[in-house]
Amino acid sequence: MITITINDREIKLEKPVSVLEAARSAGIKIPTLCYHEQLERYGGCRLCLVEVEKMPRLQTACTLMVADGMVVRTETEQIADVRRGILEFLLINHPLDCPYCDKAGECDLQDLVEKYGPGKGRFKEKKRKVPESLQDPVIVRNMDRCIMCTRCVRMCEGLQGASAIAVINRGGHSHIEPFSSGRFDCEYCGNCVSVCPVGAIMSRLHRHSYRPWQVKEQYETVCPYCGVGCTVVTQVRDDVIKRVIPKLGSTVNNGMLCSRGRFGYEFVGSKDRLSVPLIRKNGALAEATWEEAITLVAKKLGNIKSTYGSDAVAGMASPRCTNEDNYVLQKFLRVAVGTNNVDTTARTGFAGAQSFIENIFGQGATANIISGLANSDTVMVIGGDPTTVNPILGLQIRACARRGGQVMTVGEFEGLRIFSPTKLLPRQFTETFLLEGIVTALREKKGLSGANAPLEGKIKSINVTAADVAAKSGVSEKQLAAYVDLLAAATTFSIVIGKETVQSIGGSYKLLLLAAITYLANGRVYLLSEKANEQGALDMGCAPDMLPGYRPVAYPEFTKKYGAVWHAELSEKPGLNLFEMIEAAEKGTLRAMYVMGENPVCNIPNSGRVEKAFKNLDFLIVQDIFLTETAKLADVVLPALGWGEKDGTFTNMERRIQRVKKSVQREGMEDWKIVAEIAKNMGYRMDYTKAEEVFHEIAKVSPLYRDLSYEDIEKGENIYPYKGEPLRDVKEDIQIDTSAVSAAAGKLYLKVERPLFHSGTMSTHAASLMNIYPHAVARIGAGRAKMLSLTEGDVVTVRSKAGALSLFIAIEKAGDDLSVTISNNFESKGAFRLADYTLDQVTKAPCIDAVEISIEKVTA
Amino acid sequence: METILLKNIQNPNSADIAEYKKAGGYASIRKALGMEPQQVIDEVKKAGLRGRGGAGFPVAMKWTFASADPKFPKYLLCNADEGEPGTFKDRPILEKNPHLLIEGMIISGHALKAEYGYIYLRGEYPAAKHILNAAIQQAYDTNLLGENILGKGITFHLAVHQGAGAYICGEETALIESLEGDKGQPRIKPPFPVNVGVFSKPTVVNNVETLSNLPYIIEVGGETYAKIGTPDCPGPKIFCISGHVEKPGIYELPMGTKLRDIIYTHCGGIKGGKKLKAVIPGGISTPVLPPDKIDCPMDFVNMPKHGSMLGSGAVIVMDESVCLVKVCHRALKFFEHESCGKCTPCREGTGWLRAILGRIENGEGMEGDIDTMLAVSANMLGKTFCPLGDGAASVVQNFIKHFRPEFEEHIRAKKCVVNG
Amino acid sequence: MFSSAAKQEIEDIRTKYPNARAALLPTIYVAQREFGWLSSEAYDAVADLLNVPKATVRGVATFYAMYKQKPMGRHLIQLCTNVSCMILGAERLVDFLKITYGVEPGGVSPDGRFSLVIMECIGACGTAPAMLVNDDFHDNLTEKKLQEILEKYT
Ligand SMILES: Cc1cc2nc3c(=O)[nH]c(=O)nc-3n(C[C@H](O)[C@H](O)[C@H](O)COP(=O)(O)O)c2cc1C
Ligand code: SF4
């Protein structure tokens, strides 16, 4: 116990902290500027100087650690003078443009000057002048307001790990540069904006439309983009979200955000939003009333059901919609229509991988705390760049590296490059051999404990020598041995698996090998999750074979139980998965589809095929917030309220249930409400009046969410296994798909880009993200480009068996010569147009890593 | 007095190892390597050696801290940044007697159980870099550096790291940052370098001149060495005198030699028989002295009592023709240029003071300028992150303190009153 | 891109330090020599070779006065004007250089022959005023001596 005295008050401290932290813990305020609780200590601004007995000089409270018996004074006349003096220094070159500055009202400098003075300046010399810069797509800089606290730089280097900015020059000439201009690794996270204490770095999105005191409401909610589920705060004025900011101390992201989370909110108020129902009349979509639309849908579905049977109808739920929405949709299909034909695009990767891993390690095996990555001593990454797919999770891996942990990858991930991961780069399509080699060597090193018999059975059957690995994959025996040594030395091991692995040929076998590595290294698994509520949609039973809480439909005890709560008789026949739905639509056995909050024509591989299949349906209902490619094909389009406009919950990849809150008022209905209305019209009552009531029902039926309430969630009882018991340890026989391909010389293959600045197609309705990444491009390695005489900006036709796209070329200096990388974020220009696939027989994920393509320059 | 540090430097090949050995060089090393590290530290303690880089910190104490830290490896850094304007005392050792420094470093390395040494050499000394590298190579070739030195089972590696023009890198933590490949900005202390220094390992930083005393201390023993100089500050000191004296240059004299004697006895008095106007006794950061204050013994303990500091022992002598507003302005230009920019008072204050002084020099002084300068320097002094900012503030304060009328006249006359 | 000789040189430098980052300052020196000055190409080469972020390399390099952010003349005059040199006439030498060679502090002479950089003490105060031309010291300068010396640098 350390006892110190501050301003005659005794303060007792458990562990050594800085004098500043000690003072704050006792409610004593010491002004600061360069200090920020998230950042490394700096001690540069000198505002926090205090008197300490027995020390001749004044000391900075932010850097001085407490020592037993220390006597500190923070409010003497000398100290007041010092503060005034420092503030005067900070103002001499400051433009004093507060009336014009968006920061006014929440500016630390303004507040401090108001409190300590000086009332007037004595500076009669020329001021430094720096013009306002609008060079960045999302940030506006007024660098003559900068006070050189370097908080932005310490944020960018130390926490974000982008190192896109630095202090340039020195002394009075120092300034912060270069931000983006595209050239300097800027990730546009805007975390520098969060920590800038003055108006030097601000978001461009609310320039001159934001005044802190005019913000009447703010809501703590969850980011709509990826499966990390960051806490964001929406700040609203006149029913418009003016700004989205992170919250210090929030559990998942503790004050950090990525570019999507911070700047991607503009889709909410977008002009392109659907506002009235549309009904296809004479081949064209025309505006209709809600009543018309709902009765039409109810009638049509009723007819199809009675003519062709319930299973002629299918529904697609949404990883963008809330748990409540998804729950109601699957219930609607199961009770009002009477089919288990429900699935989501989580099927394209996350769902299958999760059930595969859970089958080996038990339910909840992938529900690991994201911050655990930073505390791991070894993190292995495969199948996707976590810093772009799940950026805030990516930061945890960077933090692991910074703390001296081992980061190891299979493959090259740009976002981890400067963290110098230990990496293995196997030749194309030889990853499996490499992983087999790792498993073999690791098993020899670590032995088997006998804890997991089915898995050990598989592990024992794997025998690939290092020499074999070297011959096939090009990874040398030495490299492999070094890698395995690191794995064997790990004490807290984590493995991060991205979709590229799941969506590759032999994906389930690779997952088995990765599970084996995890098992041998005694680690835990993280599955990258692209959309905000993939986990939730699965938890809600948006799967053809599972009821909410992963109760198999094929077990009568469960269908009976759920049927009793739902007052309906449930089908015990597993429904069609996503891909089977498409096949059935092609064949004509599926007659109608209800697509909620999803854009399958873009988001399912081989989009052309999906489009054709959908056109073959008798009746297509699309419920969305935008007129997507899929919606354009619909017979009825139902406009829903979107994120920011409705209440509910999301469940993130850690299986943390979090509240999504309504921030702005908009006319219309929530997804669940629309579905409930249709159900009512079909004669099945769903009388929920608000999302919370839906959640009550979820908490009643799903063992996973048992007895939870919104209150519990707010209190933080929101992380798996919640109040309910974890489900049984499903250990069925481990099935694998060992399909394989080999690379054909000279061929080009398609690679799907998962960019930092986009997510699905929703982000393309956010103007700022579009400014950063405006249109689809085909990225090609410099070597290949040269071979094909392509230069940056050329237009090419990229062709595969499945389709063709015309795209601009972007040349990647470090890109390989075997692939062309295209994102799947731009409607009608998505990589999935080209992505013909086969299905992994176990995970049912589409394998899209062997799509051969050709590229051809379009001559002007 | 027999010279110790500047011995033989006038010989044509003084930088060559053979020449150095001929004059008895590298004899101490055998002796030192035969001693226990602690014995070496004890000798240095008896010698009462204080650091010659400017602060005068007791060397044995610093070494004891570093040697007590259990972390390995340990590092010995030689501060050859010699950036303090007016100072050119280390350069002759670096260029003409590099083996003296290398021998001193090997001895110190042994005392500290440090296996790695770097000489942080300022970028402005390109010739010294080549000379040092050649000397280091000679030392490696003769097994004085590297593994198992002279068969004694001791390892010491030495390399030169060249700075690139930043005065602040003379400050030891800034030096460490710079050696690690970063900007030379001072670090928060504690932790002190002796515990967490370069590459986070225990590190001792000593000046070139400091380290060059070691062979002699080992040769004659601490007690004999301590008889040179003053009781609180024993040993020889290299003084470097520039400006208006008859014989400027470097002089190795006992610590505590009076400033007046340095100027009038050793340097032959003021050039051309002119009148002395002011002296900066220890490099530009030390307080200026008027002619009636030069009867002070030049050492770390006595100088502060006489209103200035020993600093690096760089004496700048100015005769009556010199405009002190101009000198003060030039000094502040230096501080503004060299401020690392980390802390507010130094970054903003140096520029502000420079701007006012520039105006006064240009004949645009205003009533109240002197008071503003005093207020600005008061707001800096004691509030900066490192001593550089203090130095800048105290330069202005002392120029005004001793020569206020000259500043006032400049303002009033709106032109230079010394040189028209 | 660095020449392979330069790469080898940097590789050798790296062995003197426990990590690559510590080799940053000497590597920037090599880049400056190879590229003539720190063009953005030079910066990229350093950043790529040492795997240090570009902005960080720029931040570090611009902190130090001796790293050149602009193209240089054939010969670099580094003239000290700090107090000891100033009181012995260094400013007159600056004027002389301006008039005789047309080179301003921080600039390049019109014929591209000389760059002039004003220095903060080069440790030659006892023989002030002094300068470095490229790597060579010259001291006790007068206008006449200055011109004689510079004529040797063509
Ligand atoms: C701004 C500043 C500049 C300094 N410059 C030098 C220098 O150029 N050379 C030097 O030896 N010490 C310099 N020092 C002192 C060093 O910080 C340090 O005290 C010294 O290297 C320790 O060595 P010593 O104990 O042998 O003197 C400087 C200190 C400060 C605050
Ligand atoms: S006083 Fe401050 S700004 Fe000046 S050199 Fe020291 S740390 Fe840097």
Ligand code: FES
């Ligand atoms: S807050 Fe302590 S120095 Fe800035």
